[in-house]
Amino acid sequence: MEFGHIRRSEHLPARIAAQIARDITEGRMRPGEKLPTEHFLAKALGVSRSVVREAIAQLRNEGLVETRQGVGAFVTEPHARPIRIEQDDLADHQSFRDLFQLRVPLEIEAAGLAALHHTADDLQRIDETLAGMSGAEKWTAEGIVADLAFHRAVAAATGNEYFSVFIGFIAERISLAINAARAAAVLEEIVEVTIEEHVALRDAIASRDPKRAREAMKTHLLGAAKRLDLTLEAY
Amino acid sequence: MEFGHIRRSEHLPARIAAQIARDITEGRMRPGEKLPTEHFLAKALGVSRSVVREAIAQLRNEGLVETRQGVGAFVTEPHARPIRIEQDDLADHQSFRDLFQLRVPLEIEAAGLAALHHTADDLQRIDETLAGMSGAEKWTAEGIVADLAFHRAVAAATGNEYFSVFIGFIAERISLAINAARAAAVLEEIVEVTIEEHVALRDAIASRDPKRAREAMKTHLLGAAKRLDLTLEAY
DNA sequence: CATATAAGGTTATCAGACAACCTTACAATG
């Protein structure tokens, strides 16, 4: 096992943890295998034991290793790691587009499921977000927040918690990125059109027509993509 | 702010982290608020600074706090926190079905995008997973792993990293859940059928026919759902 | 053979110190 020295930069423990994590995920360390002792790692990496401990603690939090007092640290069985996406990943245009592209099929399906499964409460919450969107003339950031609330409400109406979690997460990231990048004037135009499309979608859901709801969501999202100058495949 | 002493049991840092996490998620500490200094917390909780540091490091890994050297630790804004889903959430049948339902539109879209965007390398990796699946007669767990690898390879062929991340995550959870719940005999039958469907999907991708690829994936997933006794909406 | 006991190794925790970095206040400079 090789343990090259760590470059002096920022976040030593995170760097070390990432290195060991790579060793594990890329197969250089197999499940059940014992990590070197903290003492050894500290010597080998040229850092103190505190840093090594913090790195191992991070790996333990991520579920990649297990530590047993008096015995050592061991690579765990291929146990699913939590998914994790950082805001910074959306900095460039490519990532933004990719995430938007991921959003489309999820939201279309959610619209269809919402049409089938929504309750009276769900519909009321959707209507509330619509009212919040057209209520004031505070476009810009307010409009983005209201748009996000609408999409959340539709996702919640599916009755499937995972749609809520994933769509909420993705839509929120996209909203934040838009809000950070776009000028107020552009936002105003976007929001104007958005409201009409939201109402159309809401009506399709209310009439329990999954096909129409899906089409409405598709129209809405592809329209939004166009207004954001994103080119997405459509077929 | 109250900081009652921590009971002497196991995993002091985890206990402390959990306590602070509760303070944050239950609103007793608001986003942007500064945590007490490590020194103060150590004194107040009756533990050493190392323990406090490890607890705060865990919170940082979970995205609940941010630390700035020389300044302090601060509660993060909720939207800056990464999405995180634990394995335990899939214990009951309802959750399993819901996650499977979420998977369907994602994978269908991925199949279409893979047909459009795959490179020669992508296709080769897909073929490798097919070979791995039919290569041995070790069905059961091996078959599940190979199935997962196939779906990962297709997602990777989209060229969209987020499809890889999300589909990899979801499919892995489902695979683990299936592996834990099903008997070997049942798995064998499932895998038999799966291979044919995989090949069909592979051919559709290879001929760059997104429509056929989407249909193949849809057939495959809805068939899989049926074999798992899941009832999903289809329209 | 079965059971205690001792020894050594490893992680968990503690304690104290110094380094790196940030903020603030205030003086110096133009």
Place this chain on the structure above:
DNA sequence: CATTGTAAGGTTGTCTGATAACCTTATATG
């Protein structure tokens, strides 16, 4: 006055060394 430099104090980051708790293994003991 506005800007820049500088010093002070506070906080996190890292280092060092030691002790406690725990496990494994080997050895002794009946």
